[in-house]
Amino acid sequence: MRTLYHWPLCPFCRKVRLALEEKKLDFKCVIEYVWREREEFLELNPLGQVPVLVEENKTILLDSTAIVEYLDEVYPEKKLLGQSVTQRTESRRVMAYFDTKFNCEVTSKLVFEKTLKRHFGLGYTDSNIIREGTKNLKKHLDYICWLIGRRHWLSGDHFSLADIAAVAHLSSLDYLGHISWEHYPEIYDWYSRVKSRPSMRPLLEDRLPGLAPSGHYQDLDF
Amino acid sequence: MRTLYHWPLCPFCRKVRLALEEKKLDFKCVIEYVWREREEFLELNPLGQVPVLVEENKTILLDSTAIVEYLDEVYPEKKLLGQSVTQRTESRRVMAYFDTKFNCEVTSKLVFEKTLKRHFGLGYTDSNIIREGTKNLKKHLDYICWLIGRRHWLSGDHFSLADIAAVAHLSSLDYLGHISWEHYPEIYDWYSRVKSRPSMRPLLEDRLPGLAPSGHYQDLDF
Numbered sequence: 001m002r003t004l005y006h007w008p009l010c011p012f013c014r015k016v017r018l019a020l021e022e023k024k025l026d027f028k029c030v031i032e033y034v035w036r037e038r039e040e041f042l043e044l045n046p047l048g049q050v051p052v053l054v055e056e057n058k059t060i061l062l063d064s065t066a067i068v069e070y071l072d073e074v075y076p077e078k079k080l081l082g083q084s085v086t087q088r089t090e091s092r093r094v095m096a097y098f099d100t101k102f103n104c105e106v107t108s109k110l111v112f113e114k115t116l117k118r119h120f121g122l123g124y125t126d127s128n129i130i131r132e133g134t135k136n137l138k139k140h141l142d143y144i145c146w147l148i149g150r151r152h153w154l155s156g157d158h159f160s161l162a163d164i165a166a167v168a169h170l171s172s173l174d175y176l177g178h179i180s181w182e183h184y185p186e187i188y189d190w191y192s193r194v195k196s197r198p199s200m201r202p203l204l205e206d207r208l209p210g211l212a213p214s215g216h217y218q219d220l221d222f
Numbered sequence: 223m224r225t226l227y228h229w230p231l232c233p234f235c236r237k238v239r240l241a242l243e244e245k246k247l248d249f250k251c252v253i254e255y256v257w258r259e260r261e262e263f264l265e266l267n268p269l270g271q272v273p274v275l276v277e278e279n280k281t282i283l284l285d286s287t288a289i290v291e292y293l294d295e296v297y298p299e300k301k302l303l304g305q306s307v308t309q310r311t312e313s314r315r316v317m318a319y320f321d322t323k324f325n326c327e328v329t330s331k332l333v334f335e336k337t338l339k340r341h342f343g344l345g346y347t348d349s350n351i352i353r354e355g356t357k358n359l360k361k362h363l364d365y366i367c368w369l370i371g372r373r374h375w376l377s378g379d380h381f382s383l384a385d386i387a388a389v390a391h392l393s394s395l396d397y398l399g400h401i402s403w404e405h406y407p408e409i410y411d412w413y414s415r416v417k418s419r420p421s422m423r424p425l426l427e428d429r430l431p432g433l434a435p436s437g438h439y440q441d442l443d444f
Contacts, residue, residue, distance in 0.1 A: 047323065062315050088291070089283065092287060092292075093285045
């Protein structure tokens with residue numbers, strides 16, 4: 001069976017899970033506590049990071065973007081990047097925006113700071129970093145509003161890896177209760193549509209020990 | 223004429239310049255002082271980041287990875303990702319390693335801190351951050367040694383976007399004199415081979431006002 005080593009709130013792992021679900025590919029999820037530096041896991045990825053996808057033929061795949069590009073090439077029945085080069089370029093651009101700029105300025109400051117940081121022995125949550133991440137989030141939500149105000153899905157007329165990358169980050173933040181949906185009706189409308197897709201169900205059932213999700217995290221009518 | 227808006231030491235801009243040069247595509251470079259938030263530039267990219275590539279037909283392309291993927295699709299005469307899905311997946315993985323983890327832990331701490339930071343009004347170089355970046359660089363050079371010790375080019379038998387992304391970061395660091403080549407003979411051998419490619423010439427001629435490159439930056443025999 002295809003195996004995905006992941007950590008539930010990691011946006012990069014969520015991106016791969018959603019891509020696998022959208023393509024209806026069977027896989028089992030194994031939670032990897034990366035900070036424990038398990039030897040068998042480091043043999044799969046010497047950098048010690050999730051996600052790692054091991055295909056049935058034992059091919060080891062690393063890095064969320066390399067993995068989803070691979071999945072779109074090898075299992076092309078349902079294309080997630082887009083049919084034309086223009087669509088693919090825009091999907092890649094929006095995906096990269098979430099995985100680099102948004103991650104660096106928001107997700108890593110809020111999700112990493114509140115969850116993984118202490119496991120890595122880097123001390124406890126720093127309220128200055130949380131404040132900075134929260135301030136950055138507002139600026140980015142304005143940009144996402146502007147983007148989604150011009151199109152039905154984040155990269156154009158079709159659901160794509162741009163939406164998958166976006167929801168991977170935003171759903172992690174929503175788990176921690178960081179998004180005030182009432183202030184962003186355009187994003188709320190788009191997120192409701194993504195949230196009701198069958199691919200989202202497993203993610204909505206995620207629970208971190210000792211850290212319950214925000215009250216509306218699982219509700220489709222939130 | 224195809225136009226690339228860039229900033230000389232930005233590794234993401236260097237990646238696009240090298241890809242354009244390797245594909246022998248004509249383009250002119252325009253230095254964009256992003257911190258000035260020039261209105262015409264923000265119309266091209268509301269996020270205010272370089273690189274931005276404007277094609278001759280006026281198509282606007284953003285994000286270095288989306289741009290190089292686009293170039294490899296639209297100008298396939300010389301493939302830079304690789305011929306097989308396995309090669310492409312490995313090129314993408316190594317490229318992503320440099321553009322995310324290496325950038326976050328090394329390039330942004332050393333290059334950004336020493337050059338762009340003050341332009342953005344974020345104060346002067348912080349010696350703690352430089353120390354941290356220098357320490358991280360050693361760890362990453364060990365990983366790169368391990369990688370290049372197993373193959374001729376960074377993603378396998380052929381020169382690819384993995385090498386381009388790597389040299390984009392390492393050459394920026396070399397401009398600032400951060401790499402002690404004598405300690406890393408495997409990386410030195412690989413870097414010498416890349417440095418002698420015609421695509422590297424324009425980058426080796428880059429000069430930042432008030433910040434001369436390290437003594438050996440331009441030398442092919444360094």
